[in-house]
Amino acid sequence: MSQKFDVVVIGAGPGGYVAAIKAAQLGLKTACIEKYQDKEGKLALGGTCLNVGCIPSKALLDSSWKFYEAKNQFNVHGISISGDVKMDVPAMVGRKSQIVKGLTGGVASLFKANGVTSLQGHGKLLAGKKVELTKPDGTTEVIEADNIILASGSRPIDIPPAPVDQNVIVDSTGALEFPAVPERLGVIGAGVIGLELGSVWSRLGSKVTVLEALEKFLPAADEAVAKEAQKTFTKQGLDIKLGARVTGSKVNGNEVVVNYTDKDGEQNITFDRLIVAVGRRPVTTDLLASDSGVDIDERGFIFVNDQCETSVPGVYAIGDVVRGLMLAHKASEEGIMVVERIKGHKTQMNYDLIPSVIYTHPEIAWVGKTEQTLKAEGVEVNVGQFPFAASGRAMAANDTGGFVKVIADAKTDRVLGVHVIGPGAAELVQQGAIGMEFGTSAEDIGMMVFSHPTLSEALHEAALAVNGGAIHIQNKKKR
Numbered sequence: 001m002s003q004k005f006d007v008v009v010i011g012a013g014p015g016g017y018v019a020a021i022k023a024a025q026l027g028l029k030t031a032c033i034e035k036y037q038d039k040e041g042k043l044a045l046g047g048t049c050l051n052v053g054c055i056p057s058k059a060l061l062d063s064s065w066k067f068y069e070a071k072n073q074f075n076v077h078g079i080s081i082s083g084d085v086k087m088d089v090p091a092m093v094g095r096k097s098q099i100v101k102g103l104t105g106g107v108a109s110l111f112k113a114n115g116v117t118s119l120q121g122h123g124k125l126l127a128g129k130k131v132e133l134t135k136p137d138g139t140t141e142v143i144e145a146d147n148i149i150l151a152s153g154s155r156p157i158d159i160p161p162a163p164v165d166q167n168v169i170v171d172s173t174g175a176l177e178f179p180a181v182p183e184r185l186g187v188i189g190a191g192v193i194g195l196e197l198g199s200v201w202s203r204l205g206s207k208v209t210v211l212e213a214l215e216k217f218l219p220a221a222d223e224a225v226a227k228e229a230q231k232t233f234t235k236q237g238l239d240i241k242l243g244a245r246v247t248g249s250k251v252n253g254n255e256v257v258v259n260y261t262d263k264d265g266e267q268n269i270t271f272d273r274l275i276v277a278v279g280r281r282p283v284t285t286d287l288l289a290s291d292s293g294v295d296i297d298e299r300g301f302i303f304v305n306d307q308c309e310t311s312v313p314g315v316y317a318i319g320d321v322v323r324g325l326m327l328a329h330k331a332s333e334e335g336i337m338v339v340e341r342i343k344g345h346k347t348q349m350n351y352d353l354i355p356s357v358i359y360t361h362p363e364i365a366w367v368g369k370t371e372q373t374l375k376a377e378g379v380e381v382n383v384g385q386f387p388f389a390a391s392g393r394a395m396a397a398n399d400t401g402g403f404v405k406v407i408a409d410a411k412t413d414r415v416l417g418v419h420v421i422g423p424g425a426a427e428l429v430q431q432g433a434i435g436m437e438f439g440t441s442a443e444d445i446g447m448m449v450f451s452h453p454t455l456s457e458a459l460h461e462a463a464l465a466v467n468g469g470a471i472h473i474q475n476k477k478k479r
Helices: 016-025 047-052 054-072 089-114 192-203 223-236 328-342 371-376 392-396 425-437 442-447 457-466
Strands: 004-010 030-034 117-120 122-126 130-134 140-150 154-156 184-188 207-212 239-242 245-252 255-262 265-271 273-276 280-282 315-317 356-358 363-368 381-387 403-409 415-422
Touching (some): 004 016, 004 328, 016 030, 016 089, 047 054, 047 089, 054 089, 054 192, 089 117, 122 140, 140 328, 184 265, 192 273, 192 356, 223 239, 223 371, 223 403, 255 273, 371 403, 371 415, 403 442, 403 457, 415 425, 415 457, 442 457
Parallel strands (some): 004 140, 140 315, 184 207, 207 239
Antiparallel strands (some): 122 130, 154 280, 245 255, 255 265
8 A cells, every 4th residue: 555645745955855844843744755865875865955055065165265364364363374374175075075964964863853754766746646756776656645845956057068077077066076176267157156166266276267158247136246246256366257158168188178259259268177057957857747737848847826836736846946046045935835835824935035145255145126127117216335344343354345235215215125245245135134024114224223343234334324324434315
């Protein structure tokens, strides 16, 4: 007799494992299917984010920044280091792997503690709300469920001009495992992944060239932030080539020649390693039986409504396999929403307030709409901006690059966007998101008491500046 569950989740990434834990907490008999194995061949929960994405990249970003600071900035604080500062790359990568191992094991423990049944293998949705589980040994089992959540995630996009071999040409996963610092590193794509990974190896001594097909740098970010970011990264040593479309590549032994076209015609450049970071695509291959009834579009995304329901009642899809931003926190919250709705609650997710973060240094983060979007929509706005150069706390930390920008509706003063480039950007934007969730005005934030000295005061001052009331800079707008 086949196993029967209230909820079966396919995929144990940030969407899937969170949905499974929440379902179990709400008293639903829950199973979660995952096939990903670590280097030791053991089941590893947590999906791309935990194993080869968000977490390991942050570990390398933090290690490489500490190295960069020790090498270039400690003397400002009066700290002198005798001899050359060295980075042990295998030790850095080993630390990253230990963090990943600890966290994936943590998810397994949470499954156990909450009573989630963990099933290893490949899950495929059949007709009639059944799931076929193909186990590692090749045997299959059919599992029945009242509700099914598809959370199979995404994988890096391959491009024909630069086929990944995980040796000389790598994707984002391979870029976490370099055994040594490449002398010349190419990155295709100036998005979040390309900039973060390019930064890691640049800090450690690589000469990094970023090839971006678009003419515009970070088009999703606020223009003022994108401009500041491009200037800062260039100063840090990243050679960012915009309007550079890669047309081909050839691996010669331990190096690769990349051909690209730009405004000046055909060009070529040689690298020791090449990272392909041109985005991600949903993993829906062999996820759906032909008669499952679930609709997907030509790019492989599963069609869902605002509550993440598919075309089949009782079957849901969340995270990177559906529309919207490919972000771990978006997937997690979709998982919570779906499970709450399965339980009969009327939970709805607010898609307008999902923060975006780029974990470079300085960090870049935003929530809500950009100034250029609001102007295009014909919304009249007031803007307040405060530079970290005027922040006592940022000065004390020797980290004064960037600014906080608050955008408010000119008629109602309601905050419509918070954009930050600088120290602690991700945390400051989250403060903005909390306020915006409750419909805050710029005046509301301006009237709150902020601790002194903190980086948060920059948000306070930017909110005051919206209506010409900033204290610690000259106001552009008169009250």
